[in-house]
Amino acid sequence: MSASEILEILHETIYAEHGSALEMLAACKQTKSTSLAYGYFEHAKDEYNHTKTFKEILSNKSYNCYVDIVRKFRITPIGLITKGYVSRKGYLIETMNLKDFIAYVYTNELLAETSFAKIKKLLGPNNKDSNRISNIMDDELRHHGMAKEYFLKYYPELQPWQLLYYKTKETIKNKTRKLYHKNIIFLEKIFFPLYSLLTLISSRLLIILNLTEYKRTDCNLMDINARSIL
Amino acid sequence: MFIGISAYNHESAIALVDESGTLINYYREESLSRIKGDKSFPKRGLKRIIKLHELENDSINSVIFYERPLSSFLFPLKEATKYLPESMNLMVHQIRNFNKSSLSCYIDLAKYCPGLEKKLIYTDHHLSHTLTSIAYSNKQENLCSIVVDGFGDRSTSSISYVKDKYNIKELWSSNYPASLGLFYSTITDFLGFSINEGEYKVMGLSAFGKSESKEAKLITRLIRWDKCKNEIIMDLTYFSFHKSITNSYNHKLKDLLGEPRNPFAKLQPGDKYFQRYANIARGAQDITNEILSEIFKFAYQITKSNHFLFSGGVALNSSSIEYLANLEFVKSIIIPPSPGDSGAAIGASYFGYLKSNLKNKSIDKPKLYPSEYSCIEQRDHIKKILDTKFRVVTNKEDESIDLACKLISQGEVIGVIISNGETGPRALGNRSLICNGSNKHSVNVLNTLIKSRSPFRPTAPAMRKHIAEKYFQLNPAIMDSYNSMNATCRSKKDSISITYPITHIDGTARLQIVQDNTILWNILERLENMGIEILANSSLNISGDPTCFDIIDGLMVCSIAPLNYLLTDLGMIKKR
Incomplete structure (x- = not known):
């Protein structure tokens, strides 16, 4: 794997961890239980620390690289929304019921631990970063354990096989998400000529459109029609 | 009630003005979503405003969007046509994402508050800025309004003559892309x-x-x-x-x-x-x-x-x-405390107010802390977090301030989350990290260890007016700007303040003159008796995050940064 690809993975991981921190912080604020609020608070704290760790790793790996390559790996918080790590619809706790949310945490922490193992392998054994990732993996397993404990305590009617069901469902969802993402990229390539054609047609119209007619010079701005969008 | 909205370009915000012309609430969406620079439709702000003020569609006179959506969409696109095929990717991107631009304000409003979209009106981008400025000005007639930004909905800079609040004539503008x-x-x-x-x-x-x-x-x-x-x-x-x-x-x-x-x-x-x-x-x-x-x-x-x-x-x-x-x-x-796009939501709401059929309309100068909040509302919610990880040292207001002063004099950095939040982007004391402004070690801890800021960036000082006059060359033309940290000023020659860590390398400081009866005023009044005249004041957050809004955000900063004390509406809280 090339250095750029490794940076790309670290870059995405930072967004994923920051997104998780915000999800947990939102859950902490939204939940009605003071115990759950505490649990989510601690979880959010860990995710914030993971974000910081991955930022440091990315920074250490990037500062000697060619500027044009690393510019795109700058972290801008708004990327959390544009990249889809936080949904435009809102945080998960705002859109899911509590049971599904806990199941989501339970399964995703385990999946996160698996993906960190892959990152650890990529970074190579026996280095400082690798040890830091091991600690993060331990945290994720702890979060997974806590979610499982909570789940079984408050929803005792659910059997381990049902947890397995949630896990499988989430795994399939994640894989589908990846497949969808790949297809989107593929479809974009196919449809780009069509978009370009549409753009060219619109550009002809835009050239004809005389926007200077709507100039404001010497107008009382307070008198302009408040229903007009132009 | 008049709701002003700014969104989709820079940080989004929502403002609420009542029928007497008073700004009664305001939220930047980033404060609630915790995503710095959040420019999405301010759905959380809208929801909170509606809930807190028990608003129903009938009680809302109009919703005002701060710019003309089609203009802001078409002007850059038309400019891009001049550079085809080089600009093809940009044009395709803009056209495909039209639903994430200002054009979707109507749809988003209908989605989050059905029925309210019928009350949606629009104003010019630069007019929203001008009206925001008018609101913060004591004089509201015969003014010259200058707006300079990246891009509004048709121009990048403009000059208008404000005869009065109903008569604002644009006299000059600079067109995109010269910006x-x-x-x-x-x-x-x-x-x-x-x-x-x-x-x-x-x-x-x-x-x-x-x-x-x-x-x-x-x-x-x-x-x-x-x-x-x-x-x-x-x-x-x-x-x-x-x-x-x-x-x-x-x-x-x-x-x-x-x-x-x-x-x-x-x-x-x-x-x-x-x-x-x-x-x-x-x-x-x-x-x-x-x-x-x-x-x-x-x-x-x-x-x-x-x-x-x-x-x-x-x-x-x-x-x-x-x-x-x-x-x-x-x-x-x-200069309004929030002169950028987020502050334009305030001007937009005043536009709706001024266009309404109400009689005897007057604009009240908005408060510096309009974002309604109190830690009390989350007291029960955070009980376990407080009991397990923190300790309320004292819940008495006076004792908390005394303790804060004592800690500051000992070199400690204190976080503050008190009452309503600022308009932003500058923390003016209610959402701040403060320490002794003349103590190099404390300022260094605040700047580097807590906030991870680059060493070349200065930390702003906060002080009372007589102290500012003692150490700095204040300019009477911008006295109001010093209340909201909008302007820098120079240290007086041979003044000891030049050696303070809150003074930048060029001898300037972006000072804040604190207003009477605010939390910083109360702290400084006591600190001056202890020989400390200047506080270093920075926003309460960690690098990459927006300024804290509620007590949970503040406790989170305490948990992940080397910050031990938080002064709140609940008293002085100490990290265990």
């Missing part, structure tokens, strides 16, 4: 900082640069003011923001200024390339000062008013304000 704001953003990008986020870092860096350096002089090739035509001339051959999604500059700028800065490289005084980057920042700051002063001169010439309102993103450049206030014809400059 002082976008020029500054491009230099921000070139210096490795993020656009719309790192501009203030460029301003801080510029103090280390030299105006007579080669790099600073080269910057003058990029943008200038044409004194004959009275317009901003930008050499677009160095820029790409008007034809590319990903690049704001091109190879020609690299040929001119050398290799851009690696965003991940450390930037510290004394480093190999530090001076080169500082000189570039100096050049950008110098040309910004120069063009702004030319705009002000021209504005004075055509409006004959020497009382100015200044807003738009460029008005956040506090270093320029001091420069402008020194122009001989300037009597006053009013």
Whole structure:
């Protein structure tokens, strides 16, 4: 794997961890239980620390690289929304019921631990970063354990096989998400000529459109029609 | 009730003005979503405002969007047509994402508050800025309003004459893409900082640069003011923001200024390339000062008013304000506490108010802390967090302030979350990190260990007026700006404040004169008796996050940063 690809993975991981921190912080604020609020608070704290760790790793790996390559790996918080790590619809706790949310945490922490193992392998054994990732993996397993404990305590009617069901469902969802993402990229390539054609047609119209007619010079701005969008 | 909304371009916000012309609530969406620079439709702010004020559709007179959506969509697109096929990707991107632009305001409003979309009206982008400024001005007639930003819905800079609040005539404008704001953003990008986020870092860096350096002089090739035509001339051959999604500059700028800065490289005084980057920042700051002063001169010439309102993103450049206030014809400059797009939500709500059929309309000067909140509302919710990880040292207000003073005098950094939040982006005491402004160690802990800020960035001081007069050269034309940290000023010659860590390398400080009966006023009143006259004041957050809004955010900062104390509505809280 090339250095750029490794940076790309670290870059995405930072967004994923920051997104998780915000999800947990939102859950902490939204939940009605003071115990759950505490649990989510601690979880959010860990995710914030993971974000910081991955930022440091990315920074250490990037500062000697060619500027044009690393510019795109700058972290801008708004990327959390544009990249889809936080949904435009809102945080998960705002859109899911509590049971599904806990199941989501339970399964995703385990999946996160698996993906960190892959990152650890990529970074190579026996280095400082690798040890830091091991600690993060331990945290994720702890979060997974806590979610499982909570789940079984408050929803005792659910059997381990049902947890397995949630896990499988989430795994399939994640894989589908990846497949969808790949297809989107593929479809974009196919449809780009069509978009370009549409753009060219619109550009002809835009050239004809005389926007200077709507100039404001010497107008009382307070008198302009408040229903007009132009 | 009138709801003003700004969104989709920069940080989104929502403002609520009542039928007596008072701003009664205001939220930046980033405060609630915790995503810095969140520009999505302010759904959380809207929801909170509706809940807190028990609003129903019938009680809302109008919802006002701060710009004309079709204009803001079409103007950049039309410009891009000139650069086809090079601009094809940008155009495809804009057209495909039209539903994430201002055009979707109507749809989003219908989605989050069905029925309210029928009450949606629009105003001009720069008019929203002007009305925001008017709201913060004691004088509301015969004013000159100057708006300078990246891009509004049709122009990038404008001058209007405000005869009164119903009669605002635009006299001059600069068309996209010639933009002082976008020029500054491009230099921000070139210096490795993020656009719309790192501009203030460029301003801080510029103090280390030299105006007579080669790099600073080269910057003058990029943008200038044409004194004959009275317009901003930008050499677009160095820029790409008007034809590319990903690049704001091109190879020609690299040929001119050398290799851009690696965003991940450390930037510290004394480093190999530090001076080169500082000189570039100096050049950008110098040309910004120069063009702004030319705009002000021209504005004075055509409006004959020497009382100015200044807003738009460029008005956040506090270093320029001091420069402008020194122009001989300037009597006053009013800058709203949030002069950028998020503050424009306030102007938009006033637009609806002024257009309504109400009688005897007057605009009340908004408070500096309009975002309604109290830690009390989350007291029960955080019980377990407080019991397990923190300790309430005292819940009595007076004792908490005494303890805060004692801790500050011992060199401790204190976090503050008290009552309502600021309009932003500057923390003015209710959402702040504070420490002794003359203690180098404390300021260093605040700046470097807690906030992870670059060492070249100064921390702002807060003090009472008589102390500010003692140490700094205050300019009477911008006295209001000192209340909201909108302007820098110079330390007096031979004053000890030059040696304080809150004073920047060039002898300036972006000071805050605290208002009476605020939390900082109460703390400073007691600290002065203990020999501490100046506080260092920075926003309560960690690097990359927005300023804290509620107590949970504050407790989180305490948990992940070396911050031990939090002064709140619930008392003084200590980390275990």
